[in-house]
Amino acid sequence: MEHLPLRRQVARFPVTAWEARLSTVLERSAAFSSRARELTPGGVHSNVRLSAPSIFFERGEGAWLYDADGNDYVDYLLGQGPNFLGHAPARVNDAVAAEARRGSVFGANHVLENEAGELFLDTVGWAERVRFGVTGTESDQAALRLARAATGRNRFVRFAGTYHGWLDNVLMSMVDGKPAPGSAGQLSHSLTEAYVLPFNDAAALEATLAEHDDIAAVIVEPVMFNNGAIPPAEGFLAHVRRLCDAHGVVLIFDEVITGFRVALGGAAERFGVRPDLAVYGKAMAGGWPVSALAGSAALMDRFAEGVVHAGTFNGSVPACAAVIASLKALREDPPYARLEEYGDSLMDAIVEIGRDHGLPLRAQGLPMAFHVSFGDPAPVHDYAGLAGLDLDRYAAFSHTLADHGVWVAARGIWYVSAAHADKEMAATLERFDTAAAQVSA
Structure with missing residues (x-):
């Protein structure tokens, strides 16, 4: 099926604005985080998680995560990749x-x-x-x-x-x-x-x-x-x-x-x-x-x-x-054709939203797993080229995305699962657009 233009996807699948339902404070997550730091070094059981926001999740379902304070997130971290079929298949x-x-x-x-x-x-x-x-x-x-x-x-x-x-x-x-x-x-x-x-x-x-x-x-x-x-x-x-x-x-x-x-x-x-x-x-x-x-x-x-x-x-x-x-x-039920279509559309949309807000956002990789960062849009071919991008700015932006209900890795990798579909695309684009507007202001 032919995709609608990226901007029309948002209009076709309206969702409630994240700001209207985000808890003013993550009270339960804050309490869990405080206790975790008393129990385990840095409050985490893997050093990879030290760079993530201090949010505690209660459950995952499909392409979504739900935190201890009742907020939902479109998930593109997928547990660092294992949840290829979505959470809790x-x-x-x-x-x-x-x-x-x-x-x-x-x-x-x-x-x-x-x-x-x-x-x-x-x-x-x-x-x-x-x-x-x-x-x-x-x-x-x-x-x-x-x-x-x-x-x-x-x-x-x-x-x-x-x-x-x-x-x-x-x-x-x-x-x-x-x-x-x-x-x-x-x-x-x-x-x-x-x-x-x-x-x-x-x-x-x-x-x-x-x-x-x-x-x-x-x-x-x-x-x-x-x-x-x-x-x-x-x-x-x-x-x-x-x-x-x-x-x-x-x-x-x-x-x-x-x-x-x-x-x-x-x-x-x-x-x-x-x-x-x-x-x-x-x-x-x-x-x-x-x-x-x-x-x-x-x-x-x-x-x-x-x-x-x-x-x-x-x-x-x-x-x-x-x-x-x-x-x-x-x-x-091979999901690969769907993943190719979804991931390509999402990468295009991220770059387009960045352009709309004057942000040098770039996306590179394959549709089922790609990298988002700030910097020159030209492809990079090795680690030296990657090091020339503004990775620190993106790491900070990943926390803004979490504030608006998009859960991603600070290092820039986005994983797409077989559970991501039209609903998730619409929510992602709306929330990403709002987050981009915030950091460009």
């Missing part, structure tokens, strides 16, 4: 609840493992084996260990601005264009395990692989979603594949965000490049904490031949039930 939660009544962790095999594994492998299309875990961080580490075991080499290549978890050997910030530890207490020498290159720079990778013979793996987010939602340049991933083949290096796709989000078969399907190993999470399990490492039989079978990968909750009953229900939902 009944099909997934009902399946998990039904299976959890029969047990959760047995310390042994259970009957859902094979069904989840078969469905996963059939859906991604290219892999021959899968191991389920709990977090993307741990599965990335398993992939790197497997690559070292297979090659007998110790180091790996990564790209500036990509994220592969919070452990010492992968957590990284950039200071004056150079890699630096991302945390106090981090073992700085751990960063010497990696050669850090600019994203989308195949020539730099070619030179590095030619110069060094100690590289076990190249690990890459196929789309650099964690910073800037930067897509791969035309032919970049294919070039990386060829270079890895030429030098006997294991290619690892970190598909924790791209997997099942950018296409049913993830980035490997969307860009037509097959990795040796890939890590999945987030959109795979309808909001439940599940990750997966998948790859060729030749590599993955080393886990049965001396390479240790363990975890009490790996492949638990609820995890497998969530994977089965989520992947069946995505296969039976």
